[in-house]
Amino acid sequence: MKDKEKVQLGEEAVYSLKQISKPQALLLGLQHTFAMFGATVLVPLITGLNISTALLMAGLGTLLFHLLTGGKVPVFLGSSFAFISGYAAVAPVVDGKANPADLAKAGGGIIVAGAIYIVLALFIKLLGVKRVMRFFPPIVTGPIIIAIGLILSPSAIQNASNNWLLALVAISIIVICNIWGKGMVKIIPIILGLIGAYIVALLTNSVDFTSVNEVIASGKIVELPIHKEYMATFDASAILTIAPIALATIMEHIGDISAVSVTANKNYIVDPGLHKTLLGDGFATMFSAFFGGPANTTYGENTGVLALTQIYAPGVMRIAACFAIFLSIFPVFSAIINTVPIAIIGGVSLILYGMISAIGVRNLIENQVDLTKSRNLIIAAIILTSALGFDAIGGLTFTVSGYPITLSGLAIASILGIFLNAVLPGKDYSFEVEDPTPTGVDFSAADTTKEGKYARRKVEVAEFKENYQNKKSELETMKADLEKREMDLAELRAEVHAERDAAAKDKKQ
Numbered sequence: 098m099k100d101k102e103k104v105q106l107g108e109e110a111v112y113s114l115k116q117i118s119k120p121q122a123l124l125l126g127l128q129h130t131f132a133m134f135g136a137t138v139l140v141p142l143i144t145g146l147n148i149s150t151a152l153l154m155a156g157l158g159t160l161l162f163h164l165l166t167g168g169k170v171p172v173f174l175g176s177s178f179a180f181i182s183g184y185a186a187v188a189p190v191v192d193g194k195a196n197p198a199d200l201a202k203a204g205g206g207i208i209v210a211g212a213i214y215i216v217l218a219l220f221i222k223l224l225g226v227k228r229v230m231r232f233f234p235p236i237v238t239g240p241i242i243i244a245i246g247l248i249l250s251p252s253a254i255q256n257a258s259n260n261w262l263l264a265l266v267a268i269s270i271i272v273i274c275n276i277w278g279k280g281m282v283k284i285i286p287i288i289l290g291l292i293g294a295y296i297v298a299l300l301t302n303s304v305d306f307t308s309v310n311e312v313i314a315s316g317k318i319v320e321l322p323i324h325k326e327y328m329a330t331f332d333a334s335a336i337l338t339i340a341p342i343a344l345a346t347i348m349e350h351i352g353d354i355s356a357v358s359v360t361a362n363k364n365y366i367v368d369p370g371l372h373k374t375l376l377g378d379g380f381a382t383m384f385s386a387f388f389g390g391p392a393n394t395t396y397g398e399n400t401g402v403l404a405l406t407q408i409y410a411p412g413v414m415r416i417a418a419c420f421a422i423f424l425s426i427f428p429v430f431s432a433i434i435n436t437v438p439i440a441i442i443g444g445v446s447l448i449l450y451g452m453i454s455a456i457g458v459r460n461l462i463e464n465q466v467d468l469t470k471s472r473n474l475i476i477a478a479i480i481l482t483s484a485l486g487f488d489a490i491g492g493l494t495f496t497v498s499g500y501p502i503t504l505s506g507l508a509i510a511s512i513l514g515i516f517l518n519a520v521l522p523g524k525d526y527s528f529e530v531e532d533p534t535p536t537g538v539d540f541s542a543a544d545t546t547k548e549g550k551y552a553r554r555k556v557e558v559a560e561f562k563e564n565y566q567n568k569k570s571e572l573e574t575m576k577a578d579l580e581k582r583e584m585d586l587a588e589l590r591a592e593v594h595a596e597r598d599a600a601a602k603d604k605k606q
Contacts, residue, residue, distance in 0.1 A: 256443025
């Protein structure tokens with residue numbers, strides 16, 4: 098399908114903004130902004146960083162990532178949860194606040210962590226992605242993706258439990274719109290779920306406008322949220338504490354890019370290349386930390402939206418990034434969105450996090466991973482149990498230069514999975530430099546109406562015709578080859594007969 102050809106939303110995948118209208122693109126971008134907002138602002142709330150700075154750096158970091166990757170990968174970069182333990186060690190929060198000087202030192206550690214991304218990207222460029230990807234086969238990345246969703250799920254439940262009525266309203270609206278909705282209703286279920294649940298929250302007096310009132314009272318209309326006291330400084334102890342966490346987040350990055358690749362049916366590890374996605378993530382993280390923001394990371398929440406909507410156009414993510422930048426410089430807008438009750442965010446997250454795990458299952462199925470083989474079963478089992486088990490006890494903590502470093506359950510599971518895959522015999526995975534081929538497994542919502550079935554059957558017929566034409570061309574080529582071989586055989590037969598006749602004449606003479 099050509100980029101300029103309009104598609105029927107909800108029934109066909111969209112890979113370019115040219116396939117949708119501008120109002121549709123704006124709404125879809127706003128939906129991704131809502132998807133990332135809760136998690137992006139939660140990190141600064143926990144660590145003591147500035148919320149508006151985190152939003153600004155998420156937007157600018159996403160645009161920088163898209164610039165370095167050629168605008169090919171539909172991902173959004175938001176605040177990373179993986180480095181919270183590092184912030185807690187270097188800049189502990191006391192009475193709801195952290196020392197800005199300590200936060201600046203933590204930022205220096207984040208910059209070095211981003212530099213590790215860039216070093217690995219250089220190795221991949223020099224050695225080739227195939228040599229690196231042999232350590233990350235589907236039997237490793239699939240369970241890791243599953244674990245990402247499952248690890249996030251308790252936070253969704255905890256948030257939703259603050260007000261189950263609001264959470265269930267949000268979930269119900271999303272499900273109804275996505276299953277029975279048509280057109281744009283089917284494509285923007287997240288926004289509709291948030292708006293519907295927010296209206297219920299207003300009616301039940303469950304919205305706190307304190308933050309909005311404070312911003313209005315301050316008289317601030319526009320503000321660039323960059324504060325000198327939070328800008329990065331370098332401290333050896335902080336670097337030793339925070340930088341090693343990059344080894345874990347790099348594995349999460351590969352899992353996220355694998356998830357996006359599986360979701361969109363495009364191999365982004367090959368094109369634009371894992372080295373470019375790591376480069377984009379690394380530079381975005383360094384840029385954010387330098388100006389006092391948190392580390393950036395590819396967001397699983399937005400991957401869930403991709404699976405739900407089938408809108409894979411990277412331009413939608415850039416629109417979401419612009420919305421994030423816009424919200425960051427107008428404090429009142431950030432304050433208004435921040436009034437969305439946490440229970441509503443929990444209800445939305447409940448679906449999105451489940452989508453992430455479902456994508457992991459899809460990754461295993463589409464790559465036809467044989468779980469009857471003992472080695473594969475052991476690898477998957479250890480990844481899942483260690484990810485969830487260690488996460489339940491707060492990870493694994495050890496000290497470097499007197500500071501505690503905590504490896505998350507996901508980081509431990511990733512390390513164990515990669516190690517077991519490398520040492521256990523019976524490896525049968527070969528990374529192929531080609532686009533992933535669909536196997537009929539599709540966890541994105543499907544239109545069950547007659548129109549939807551007709552559209553899918555129409556696509557199937559077109560694919561059958563294309564396959565028929567390809568086979569017909571192959572048969573014609575084989576037929577021409579056969580005719581040529583028969584002519585060669587006839588000529589050879591004539592030469593043999595001629596030689597026999599000549600030999601017979603010589604014999605008579």
